[in-house]
Amino acid sequence: MSVSKDEVARIASLARLELGETDVDRMTEDMNAVLAYVEQLKEVDTEGVSPHSFLAGKATPLQPDEVTKFANRDEALANAPQGEGTFFIVPQVIE
Amino acid sequence: MSDILKSSAAALAEKLSAGEITSRSLCQKFLAAIEADGHNCLIGVRAEEALAEADTIDAARAKGEKLPSTAGLPLVIKDNMVVRGKLPTTCGSKILHNFSSPYDAHVVERLKEAGMIVLGKANMDEFAMGSSNENSAFGPVKGPVQQDRVPGGSSGGSTAAVALNLAPFALGSDTGGSIRQPAAFCGVVGLKPTYGRVSRYGLVAYGSSLDQIGPLAHTVEDAAMLLGVIAGHDERDSTSAEQPVPDFSAQLGSGVKGLKVGLPREYFPEELDKNVRARVDEQVEQLKAGGAEIVEVSLPHTKYAIAAYYIVATAEASANLARFDGVRYGHRSTKAGDLLEMYRNSRSEGFGPEVQRRIMLGTYVLSSGYYDAYYLKAQKVRTLITRDFTEAFKSVDVLLTPTTPTPAFKIGELVNDPVSMYLQDIFTVTINLAGVPAVSVPAGDVNGLPVGAQVIGKHFDEQTVLRVAASLEGGAR
Numbered sequence: 001m002s003v004s005k006d007e008v009a010r011i012a013s014l015a016r017l018e019l020g021e022t023d024v025d026r027m028t029e030d031m032n033a034v035l036a037y038v039e040q041l042k043e044v045d046t047e048g049v050s051p052h053s054f055l056a057g058k059a060t061p062l063q064p065d066e067v068t069k070f071a072n073r074d075e076a077l078a079n080a081p082q083g084e085g086t087f088f089i090v091p092q093v094i095e
Numbered sequence: 096m097s098d099i100l101k102s103s104a105a106a107l108a109e110k111l112s113a114g115e116i117t118s119r120s121l122c123q124k125f126l127a128a129i130e131a132d133g134h135n136c137l138i139g140v141r142a143e144e145a146l147a148e149a150d151t152i153d154a155a156r157a158k159g160e161k162l163p164s165t166a167g168l169p170l171v172i173k174d175n176m177v178v179r180g181k182l183p184t185t186c187g188s189k190i191l192h193n194f195s196s197p198y199d200a201h202v203v204e205r206l207k208e209a210g211m212i213v214l215g216k217a218n219m220d221e222f223a224m225g226s227s228n229e230n231s232a233f234g235p236v237k238g239p240v241q242q243d244r245v246p247g248g249s250s251g252g253s254t255a256a257v258a259l260n261l262a263p264f265a266l267g268s269d270t271g272g273s274i275r276q277p278a279a280f281c282g283v284v285g286l287k288p289t290y291g292r293v294s295r296y297g298l299v300a301y302g303s304s305l306d307q308i309g310p311l312a313h314t315v316e317d318a319a320m321l322l323g324v325i326a327g328h329d330e331r332d333s334t335s336a337e338q339p340v341p342d343f344s345a346q347l348g349s350g351v352k353g354l355k356v357g358l359p360r361e362y363f364p365e366e367l368d369k370n371v372r373a374r375v376d377e378q379v380e381q382l383k384a385g386g387a388e389i390v391e392v393s394l395p396h397t398k399y400a401i402a403a404y405y406i407v408a409t410a411e412a413s414a415n416l417a418r419f420d421g422v423r424y425g426h427r428s429t430k431a432g433d434l435l436e437m438y439r440n441s442r443s444e445g446f447g448p449e450v451q452r453r454i455m456l457g458t459y460v461l462s463s464g465y466y467d468a469y470y471l472k473a474q475k476v477r478t479l480i481t482r483d484f485t486e487a488f489k490s491v492d493v494l495l496t497p498t499t500p501t502p503a504f505k506i507g508e509l510v511n512d513p514v515s516m517y518l519q520d521i522f523t524v525t526i527n528l529a530g531v532p533a534v535s536v537p538a539g540d541v542n543g544l545p546v547g548a549q550v551i552g553k554h555f556d557e558q559t560v561l562r563v564a565a566s567l568e569g570g571a572r
Contacts, residue, residue, distance in 0.1 A: 001465075001468070003459065007459075008455070011455055011458050011459050011462065012455065014458050014462065015413065015442075015454050015455055015458040016417075016420065016435070016438040016439050016442055017439060017442055017443050017446075017451055017454065017455070018439040018440055018442075018443040019443070019451075027451075027452065027455060030452055030513055031452070031455060031456060031459065033513060033514050034405060034456055034513065034514060034517075037401075037402060037405075037514050037517075038402040038405060038406055038469070038473075040398075040399060040402055041399055041402050041403065041406075041469075041472050041473060041476055042472075043399075044396070044399055044472075044475075044476050044479065046472060046475035046476060046479070049475040049478050049479060050475070050478055051471055051474035051475045051477070051478065052474070052478065053474070053477045053478040053480075053481045053528070053529070053530075054290070054481050054529060054530040054554065060333060061330070061333050063330065070197075070198075072179070072197035072198060073197075075179070075195070075197035076197040076424075078195070078197075079193075079194055079195060079197075079423065079424035079425070080423060080424065081421060081422075081424075081425075081426075081427035082427070088422055088423055090422055090434055090437065091432065091433050091434045091436075091437050092433065092434070093434055
């Protein structure tokens with residue numbers, strides 16, 4: 001299977017990446033090289049094989065449904081590119 | 096006195112304990128070596144904090160307080176493990192160039208409890224994606240043995256730092272070979288523990304079902320020591336195993352008599368570099384001389400491992416890196432625009448080309464219409480690869496293989512050929528897919544460039560892996 005430039009543009013949009021014209025060309029080439037390589041997985045008979053390998057059978061550990069406070073909140077908030085108090089400021093979300 | 100920089104961590108621990116050297120003095124020497132070094136091994140150094148921590152340890156020791164055996168030992172850690180404080184955790188990326196973590200990773204907490212001192216954050220391929228440390232936003236790491244060659248990756252900085260004696264040992268992370276391959280290229284010991292052995296809490300995730308933190312060191316004994324400090328259950332990592340932690344050093348001197356060592360034929364193909372083959376064959380002879388039984392085995396699905404890996408790892412990476420959006424931390428684009436444009440611009444400006452490539456691949460293989468053909472298929476192949484190991488381990492205790500197909504390649508040689516770069520991991524990715532432990536030990540050199548031999552063990556059997564590794568290190572017994 002291979003990808004077209006249009007598909008690459010669509011995927012970039014899904015991935016929230018901005019690819020310029022030359023970048024789309026390059027990315028299409030690179031992705032197709034990898035996709036060509038991984039085609040060989042089609043040869044493998046996986047009938048009846050579980051996709052869960054060594055992690056199979058392990059129940060997801062649960063934790064008590066309790067609210068805990070993160071002690072270093074101010075340090076976390078200090079990383080905000082734009083913030084005010086406990087809010088992160090972003091461009092308008094809703095019209 | 097520069098001999099002290101070449102000492103093993105074990106030897107340094109003894110000197111510290113005996114009061115022959117203070118932790119401050121030791122840290123100062125390594126910090127000076129770091130300062131003077133031109134290989135670009137470190138992204139950030141925390142000299143003030145390190146020396147303050149050293150002083151605390153020295154004062155406690157002077158008072159006669161009982162301290163852990165590792166107290167006062169310095170190390171460096173790969174810059175994808177968060178350390179609380181001003182010094183950023185960058186993951187080798189522009190997108191996190193200014194991210195100051197508000198918390199310590201689990202392994203960092205363990206290091207602190209053990210009295211160990213983090214001198215700085217090691218350079219790495221961006222978000223651990225790479226096999227050469229050429230993908231760092233902070234510049235490549237120059238190979239410690241030959242400067243025009245790569246140190247390997249993605250833990251290139253950590254590994255080169257140990258090889259160059261900038262720290263007695265280091266922590267790296269390994270998702271497809273990122274501890275073992277640089278260890279082979281730089282002539283040091285590098286271990287990837289069993290998946291779940293070491294908590295990933297505070298390790299910035301790349302491939303969550305593949306990532307593990309592990310030690311890089313001059314000796315197997317030092318690697319075992321460091322593993323013992325960081326291993327163990329952590330309820331904050333839901334994939335952390337509740338397996339009890341054994342004494343990893345206990346069997347180091349046991350030799351290999353009576354052990355069965357498997358040589359998987361798929362790791363010794365006709366095309367394998369003759370010199371690399373010769374070095375690994377020498378290790379086999381050593382094991383034979385030590386009383387091990389050598390058995391030929393087969394891991395038939397080996398050839399599909401790279402394909403399975405680059406689907407699973409990129410899929411997981413695309414999900415894990417979705418959080419880097421310019422909203423709460425890291426780089427935010429200054430280009431005007433709406434929210435969507437802010438995401439796109441911040442991410443495109445902040446991520447390097449290899450990271451973008453893997454995000455794109457991952458997004459594609461998980462997307463509607465392609466999920467079954469790619470991701471689900473790859474996960475099923477992964478189960479078959481895991482079964483190959485389980486089958487083999489019914490008749491042998493460990494496996495021995497080359498770590499890499501060649502010694503270190505030149506800087507710039509493979510950087511424009513993604514598939515060729517990916518094939519560098521051909522002997523290492525199977526291990527991450529199966530979740531088993533493996534170590535690379537130095538196995539001589541080819542034209543002056545180090546070569547590594549890889550010892551692979553059963554799940555949670557790091558003891559036997561280290562035992563065989565120690566035997567190889569110590570010469571035939």
